[in-house]
Amino acid sequence: MSPMLNVSRRAFIRGMFSTGALVLCASMAPETLFAQGNGDVTGAAGPIFRPNLFVAIETDGTVRIVAHRSEMGTGIRTSLPIVLADELDADWKRVRIDQAIGDQRYGSQNTDGSHSIRSFFDTMRECGATARLMLLRAAAQQWNVRPQECEASLHAIVHRATGRKLGYGQLAAAASKLAVPDRSEIEFKPAKQWRYIGKWIQGYDIRDICAGKPIFGMDARVDGMLYASIERPPVLGGKVKSLDDKEALTVSGVRRTVPIPPFTPPCAFQPLGGVAVIADNTWAAFQGRQKLKIDWDDGPNADYDSGKYKAELRETSRKPGKPARIAGDVEAEFAKGGKIVEAEYYVPLLAHASMEPPVALADVRGDKVTVWAPTQNPQEVQEAIAGEMGIASENVTCYVTLLGGGFGRKSKPDYAVEAALLSKAAGRPVKLVWTREDDIRFGYYNSVAAMYMKAALGSSGLPTAWLQRSTFPPIASTFDENAVYGGAGALGQGWTDIPFNIANLRVENGPAKAHVRIGWLRSVANIYHAFGVQTFADELAHQAGRDPLDYMLDLIGPPRTIDLRDAGYGNYGASPEQYPLDTGRLRRVLEIAAEKSGWGKRKPGGGTGWGLAVHRSFVTYVATVVQVEVSDKGEIKIPRVDTAVDAGTIVNPQFVKAQFEGAAVFGTSVARTGEITASDGAVDQSNFHDYPVARMAEAPYETNVYIVESTAPPGGVGEPGVPPFVPALCNAVYAATGIRVRDLPLAKTNLARPAAKAA
């Protein structure tokens, strides 16, 4: 980060703030960029404030903080401003949050990978502490006292000796004239003085949400806009062979159709092609689309069949693959004989199915584009539209609405590009609405994966050798259609970083070609890798005749840090010094979850069972115990989940708990019913009847979240709850029924007891 800038005067001149406001800019890029282009923009609701990464203090005392990350339900739009407000010692009731537009001056805005707090915690503190020191100096100057005699006290500076007090609003004008202190001059509050960090704070938007205010991308409106819906090629890489739109054009409210050209491989974030219907309202666009008569050329993926593909993936997994991590010599150990255990696991393609399907409103005027979108990555919206239309990315203004769920889908901006192309064609603002069917059929799916595991058990019942191979079409295939091996990122999600204390260990990856768009979904490769590793560990515990908790603790081994830099392990982009893989923290969450769940106190049987799993992802440690009840007919209920989380320093425990409660539900959907299949190249599922997600009675009845108190630097919380939940549930099913689930989703395994099966 470059030094903090005092831009009060410039911001005032541009009319962004009132005269005398103190405005600081913590630009991630040089000041020259800031000086160039920060004009006001006129949007749907009149002039729209277009801020940079500011904290601004108005003369009336209002503190305005910019949220530059996207809000999709994690609470980040509240949490990062909380950090700044705390360090500023601002009164939270007087804070106003402004959502940033897409702008590379913020650094990464890609709200993805559970790292917003990790990456911006210190930036926010620096902004807050700098502003606080300037206010303090302004007060000291007015009182003609030394700054050391003064202190911040909830939205005011006080002079300790005399008790004199000046509010932040009263000091803003004077502070705005001061030079910005050097970073070496600012001091962070000690953690024990934190006013908001670590406390329960309500989400900034909760009242608007509960009142049904128009705050989501789906709700965006501008005058004179039209509505559009697109019929896309059912198979990836398909093209329109012939189009008859006569009947579509007779639908009342339909204005025209617009062909969208097929993409040039690789697909990346380009539109898939097809035919759009533009109409006066959403319904007319949907109706017109149904009347299109299109013959498709299905292209190179027309033969893709997910059933055959599954068999191929499994076959590949049985053969030697590309090594990702090697310790000792597994083959030599296997050759010694003794007890060998082998197992294969499978996790299908998964769709995001956020409640708000992809949607974007675009207004193209000449070579300038304005777009309103529920996006996790507004800068990628700018880049992708600019690339498609041959304009500079600075010419694309992206307003970020609230997201009706994201889960990784909305960091891919294909839908915003489609909207921009249609607005250009129509010469009017166009809102493009994806139907639920579009969302399910044209996703960037979480990869399907097959895994092969093999272990030799020694006399203690613990493995002396462990071999694991995973085969999956990689995310890289979306950006390079020839990519077939998992990258370090995907393999670093629960595969190369397997944290077990085993002398002979071999981690491999096999090749697989993609036939659909592969993307990232909440916790990504951790979903299948944790399922393979944590289910196999449970299988070995039972093979060894041991309690799964004790066995897992032995597998993890003594508290230590594991350095995997030699294996190309990326550690989620975090420094291995600051965020080492610490088996002590892994053990601790497991012990806490087990104890809180009453592990071992009740015996499984009569259809009830408990399962556990522990996993580190996004530099956060999570252990989960799931209790399951399986009826005679094989129906599953989840009465209780106990999850222990060590995510280091926590900003808002209320949001953290919510994320892990939600992860248990998301994990339930993955485990029970999550499966995308394809026939003749086209995805078979289309809506919630054939891609079911967990409903209230199917979700865990009670999820208890235990947050480990920690002063370690902050880790992620949005994703890490999902990976351990899935194997914990399946391990619980085994404890309850004796049926081992190795292929997801669970719904494909008949869990009915023999008596019920016969009946």
Place this chain on the structure above:
Amino acid sequence: MIRLKVNGIERSFGGDPQMPLLWYLRDEMGLMGAKYGCGVGLCGACTVLQGGKAIRSCVITMSAAAGTDVTTIEGISAKGSHPVQEAWIRLNVPQCGYCQAGQIMQAIALLSSNRKPSDEDIDKAMMGNICRCGTYQRIRAAIKAAAEESA
């Protein structure tokens, strides 16, 4: 011409009588509280009240809505202060929030016919409303809290 009442005010509509009520509310009236989630009555994001009963506005055509009295989330309280909304806020129910207007409308319908719903009653009433963020545990608690409040 189709006539109906929306949030207590008489309205008329001269467009396609097959248009679902949802799109009339959103595109024609600009009432954005009811959400599009599936278009086929499977997710509940579009839930509004018709004569006090919860319905899926994405599958009720304008001709079926003719002559009825429709209440959307915008019409249940002046400042978002309905006891169910207050319970939702107190218990920090929403995550992304997209489904919550539908959840709240469904919960209001439940509590108007059952002042003290059991877990089973809540499950049954709320099964049609999907929350992909997984706020069900808090929804259940908020319904119970709202029931207590009005008891």
